[in-house]
Amino acid sequence: MNDLTAGKPQPSEQTLLTHPDFELGQYIPFVYHFHMLADEARMGAFQKAIAATVRSHHVVLELGGGTGVLSYFSAQSAARVICVERNPELVQAARRFLSVNTNGARVQVVQADAFDYLPPCPVDVVICEMLHVGMLREKQLQMIQSFKARYLAQFGLPLPRFIPEAYFQAVQPVQQSFDFHGYVAPGPCFQDPATPQPRTRELGAPVLYHAGSYEDVIALDCSWTGQLVMAQAGHFNALRIITKSVLAVLVQEQRTIDWTNQYLVVPLVQPTEVAPNELVTVGFRYQAGDPIAALQPRLIRP
Template structure:
């Protein structure tokens, strides 16, 4: 299906100001970012934030940094950030720059880059493209020494689940977001399979291609997969712990649900571009009992050949 809406206007790229309060009051997100920024930004350091939104993460950084460059592409948000920062202590250390992070470079080398264009599974938002492009251009301008990145690492996983797609008695197999946690354990059919570890200081992937077999651990109806993303924002080595933000999981119905029993093996395959649509990921998703794993490989092979 085609859409007439330009890419930069799609939700995920474009988040209007009246949605930002959800992010601002989400303590699962804010608290680890605040701690990670405090741990990572050196006193009097220089920080770049790509995708600054309301400016809140830049403001956290400004409590320690000498200068913070806060890049935001949406003019309404850049204006809002500027006025909010003017009313918060040390906000004058932040320069809000109206620019596209895909092209922007700071006027001087920076100690830390903060980028929160994160979406579970790295779909829709352009976190990986932006940082991939930034690193290449930064290296050309300032040499091989890279700044530190927040997040430091993102880990992606997939899990077969049984999901109740019933809403007030109405069954609708829609993609949905849910907070992860022990309450979901009832629907788990197997432990998560970790398919990518993105180390932002190393080569950043721009696409994912996964074909795996998983052993089912609980009887049930395999009718959906859950995509999980945990972001390691910083590491506290002295305390042997990480500051993490585990995002809401994305539950995607599979095309042909089937019953499974503990001990059986299932095959799951999918492929997608970083920043691509949920629909494209879902269209590529194939899940079968193990006996049909050859069909999964054929499917992937045929898709690639097409």
């Protein structure tokens, strides 16, 4: 038996491997958390957004705390932080790391499924970083949607402030090289947004396909059909998916603190040659939290 499944009907060892709680995204291996800790853009943006949002009287709740780093950032200003994590290996690690970090004692690490958990009192700020490009794999949108419904039923308004506050998702037509030392393998590729991508030719500007604010009703359906304008000729064989989160809106300073997930490039089902100024209609269907394979962009012929 594993604590991940404590209190629930126990699957056999065979079915455990295919249990949805163990799919990549729901379960993120411990070593992978160190890539996230080493991701300067992610860490810097969250640290700044938390420092700009959290005040000394605040109670902060983090959903999906991992190694506890965002709770640690919060503890530098907050009165109290509750860090909820489901994976027992990470719960242990977070407790260990927090015990040797400044103000770590202000963080209470709770082992629980955040889909069930409610804090014992109203909270001022909720942090949730279950963000994956395209809102695929991880359950960020479902988590906030579920939390809001349960929180309102228990405590009523006002809702806490959310970090992130909002998200924007865009698609960009690209010509992608899937040639790896002469071996052609069209498949999904991740890209660092801050690094030049020699395998990618941008054929047109990104177009928004899905967006939302966490304080509003959250749309889980990310399906889209729309037109992309080609800025140059090329072999249109893939879509680049761009997901940007607004971590904090600083109204007085008239700016936002943003973070962009790694880009995802997915091959088109039927590539096509395109000309400058050509309008190409593309469509795909998926729900937030679906596996990457659910995103299969297709050309829609007139």
